[in-house]
Amino acid sequence: MACDIGNLVNCYANFQYLLMLSQTQAIDDVHRTVGDTEDAQTQKEGKAIIEAMAALKYEMQHDRKLT
Numbered sequence: 311m312a313c314d315i316g317n318l319v320n321c322y323a324n325f326q327y328l329l330m331l332s333q334t335q336a337i338d339d340v341h342r343t344v345g346d347t348e349d350a351q352t353q354k355e356g357k358a359i360i361e362a363m364a365a366l367k368y369e370m371q372h373d374r375k376l377t
């Protein structure tokens with residue numbers, strides 16, 4: 311991820327979000343919680359959250375435009 315003075319704040323924010331997703335193991339935690347529940351609605355919502363977090367992490371890792 312290339313950073314210059316003009317976009318330093320944006321670059322720092324992207325790095326921090328990526329760091330939070332990677333080091334807190336948020337995706338793994340949600341995955342385990344979804345796997346432990348029997349409620350179909352909770353599983354559906356949990357899977358949507360996992361997909362969204364994984365997509366965000368991928369976009370930040372590859373310096374893509376965030377969706």
